[in-house]
Amino acid sequence: MGAEGGGRRRALRMAAYAGCGVLLLAGCASMPDSGDLRGVESTPRQNAQVRVFAMPPHENARPAEIVQGFLEALTGDDPQYETARKYLTESASRRWDPDGSTTVLTDGPNAVPEPTGNREAGDEYAFTLTGSKVAVVDAQHAYTPALGDYSGTVHLTMVKKTHQWRIDALPQGVVMGKSDFQRNYMSVNKYYYASNVPTATGGRLSTVADPVYVRSKVDPVTSMVRTLLKGPTRWLAPVATSGFPQGTALRKDVTTLSPDDQNKLTVPLDQRADRVGRSQCTKMAAQLLFTLQDLTPTGVNRVELQGSGGRKLCELNEERAEIIAAHSMAKQPEYEYFIDGKHRLVRLSASGSRDPEPVLGALGETEANLRAAAVSRNEDTAAGVSADGQNLYVASMASGASLGAAVVSQGASPDDRLTTPSWDGGGNLWVADRDRKQPRLLMLRNGAGKPVEVRTPGLDGRIDAVRVAADGVRIALIVEKKGKTSLQIGRVERESGNGGQADVSVLGLRSVTPQWEKVTAMSWAGTSRLVVVGQESGGVLQMRYVQVDGSTPTGNSPASLTGVKQIAASEDERLPLVAYSEDGIVRLSAGAQWQKVVKEGTAPVYPG
Template sequence: MGADRVGGGRRGPVRTVVSVACGAVLLAGCASMPDSGDLRGVESTPRQDPQVRVYAQPPRENAEAPEIVDGFLEALTSDDSDFETARKYLTANVARTWKPEASLTVLADGPDSSEKLSSGGKDSSDAVFSLTGEKVATVDGQQVYSPAGGQYDKTLHLVREKKSKQWRIDSPPRGVVMGKSDFLRNYTSVNRYYFASNSSTESDGQPVAVADPVYVRKKVDPMTQTVSLLLAGPSRWLNPVVRSSFPTGTALKKDVTQLTPDDQNRLTVPLNAKADRVGSKKCQEMAAQLLFTLRDLTPTGVNSVELQRSDGTQLCGPLDESDAETAVVHEVAKDGYQYFIDSKHRLVRLASASTNPESFAAVPGALGEGEKELRSAAVSRDERKAAGVSLDGSDLYVGSLVSGASLGEPVLHSDGKTQNDRLTTPSWDGEGDLWVADRDPDHPRLLLLKNGAGEPIEVDTTGLDGRIDAVRMAADGVRIALIVEKGSKKSLYVGRIERGDKASGQKPIAVVEPRSVAPQLVEVTAMSWAGDSRLVVVGREDGGVQQMAYVQVDGSTPVGSAPAALTGVKVLASSEDEQLPLMAYSEEDGIVRLLSGAKWQQVVKDGTAPVYPG
């Protein structure tokens, strides 16, 4: 506790540690930390038991100004609801108006506090402290995470209150500030789910779910926090391409302060009057949004959701997981096969359920018959057709995965002078459209082929600075992952796909607001989607060696272990179904795969370009 704090002495205020087994308050027989003394020797916060609750101590009587600053910063990292203890370090007027939820700044090592103006002796009436540190990230008022860099430098102003003569803060920093280890202990990432607003499946009555990650406080009723954030609507970045089935203004009923599943893991959610007139279909979509969002928030999960009107009556019947999956496209179909290019430059496949890595065979159709030698391929998400890039990278073919199907002429050609200046590995989205980048230096572009055929559509990428080196579409069709090369640097970006008004066909398809999601890496060499809001990447930091890691689409690092190390990785392939093995092409080992809880297993030495459908 407090390991992040690097400045000032620990002059009194500390936090009380309470095991969850002891309840929400400190009870007789439960151990606690002493209420005074130095904490410099205490173990770093990430090593704490996840069931431990941490509570701050209120200001000590007649505490000096430096002690008030330390106590306030400690209280920001505690598990108090609404930061009640932190407010006790503020003047009464400021405590009422301070909005800790407005923002959160994460620092590498926690805030360093130093006194700018002496607080003097008993007669001094004010003091100013500076808070400094190296910024790692910010979390905005919507609880959306963004990587950040540069220096944090804010001031705290303290006054000695006239009546009580106690030091209190009358000018706190905006929002909350804490170190990275305290942030990881206090907050957890949760995917909220909305629906793609311009998806072709909408007309078929099946909206496509899109993940929108936020961070919530782990020990302060995360379920109610998450539901409230879901009802409030999507993040600013995702909002232009998604919709919510909850009517605008829908919120929890006014007197609802806590949501808890019953012993059957059913959650009842009372809503305000804004949702009273929602029809059955919309109500089911709303319940599906909640189910998908809350699925992994508790150890046992939420199995069903029941929505209530403002008068307490049932809005629609309880929705369970199987019904939700029927009503909404949440995950891609279970991938039947893993694919790669064999030593004969054919597209081959291996059954995902197979335990024998050598039981692969050529795919049906021309792409598996060796009619054209291939360097890379992409398989549609329904596994009915595939696209293949010729061995020299100049031509793109699309063929059916049906025995006897012919290949035909290439659907796209690149005039790049070298293989590295020609076509990237293509990628299919959930709409059945095919995406590929032409790396020709004289005409670099990102292209879309509707249903993998027809005249290629050039995608507007004016927000990108550099040449696209790799393309991976998310299954939802509204997000795209790109490796962008500029000079000697290769960076990973995630962009929002805006398709414009399909009816008018006026607005071009564009990649909008691309954001860097692995800014610490100077060279990203491979990446793949590995979940609804997660990617797996291979890259290296400045002066470092190649490493493999998971990253979130918001730029944060998910909690948990990274994939087992593997040298010389050139290509990665993973499924949005996180239960399926990770695949890779290594110069040293060929095609390999990583099963959960196992080591890398060689599939075949002479093979390249592994892919999952997509």
């Protein structure tokens, strides 16, 4: 458990040892044994690389001081919470598992003394910790938004042998305020391989990101390797596989991992990896490289895997890893696309160096009369929705290409018909039909043929927008129910069906914007990040980045934009955002302000 608090709460006293580059959290000053015990204030720390260690309990510390010091100790950087354990009895320390979970609160936990049966005798005390929950990080390091009240009890006893107060009972896991969590933890993607997904990437495997949170200053390289070896998180596991044999772990004598002066990381594995073949070993090494690339700035560009006896199993560099698997997008998009004032599909160089031009084929002609479109990830085929939302057409973006047969909605009005379509990394086309009498999620295999109706057993509401990730196993939906809209992430699962075709379902739907009342637009903006337009209850319209686990990534939100109606981002985070607003089609490049592209235009999209 950790803590933070408001400006009225006393600041921690800090003692800096410049020679060691270490900060020590000072113990609390004299505190009362009755009355409210306020949450601990988070102390600003300017140097992100400086590690912070807490002070142990001082002699004859009172019960309130023990609780306060313990909460402060848990905001430090002790690898095994060594200092925090000094506030516990020996038996409580053995039972306490700080890695079991981390509960994140809006503010740090407030501690209030509670009456106990023997309090008058003066040999025991209890304090209740309370707060408003924001999220929970579980034992697999997976983050889940969790609104509601938090309550936990900390019990203290006088240790007879030492005549010192110590905590003898406490909740499992850790609890801390949001700002302490953001300072102590960081989000990192670990990578696995998408399972049961037809691929359009030349037979290469397709990676899928699995975001987790690890302590940022407590050996994050070793932490990430260990959590990668343990396999995908429970939510992702049904649609992802690992190259590592089940149960593989680091060799028992390995306590820490760090790259050498050539930026190579050597990873000694236990006996479960001893018999893997070279092909499987390189898949394992590729997962490690992709994961460590996200853990910047490690500098790792080469990985060597060793067996239990120290024998070299394989070695892999970044270039060869990209041959094994299509990591993120197969290629950087060449163009941005939107519907121009003549209701045709046009394209604009992703570098922004040219004027918009109509795409080749029927969708680029004036007669196309479109309101929305999607372009395949290899940029050779597009799908367009008619201006009235009733028809979906697919056509090659080649000179003279004609429209394919239409997918038709029977919705009563344009708002009750087809959404903007979306292509996955395997070349399949997805679209939602908002017909109130028969709302459906449809998929066209390879963008052609009879649409497959996708099962959505956990869906509670009507789909207003759909975007499928490049990996083909994660799908983002804007779902409307009773006038409110939310952003939900689901898994795309495939099972063998009749005629050799797989039955497709979207399962595991979870809201990643539980505090938002309305979501009006969204787009994938990275391997595990989306850009979202919407508003909280009683708030104003805003644009924000959101992780697929519901957490807020570090860094700045996009610059504000008045009247934004639609948004497009690339999974290549280096490319600019493109939006449709009251100023028309506008673009936002890194480090710049929004710039107008054209006045007459709507429905911007990147390939996908």
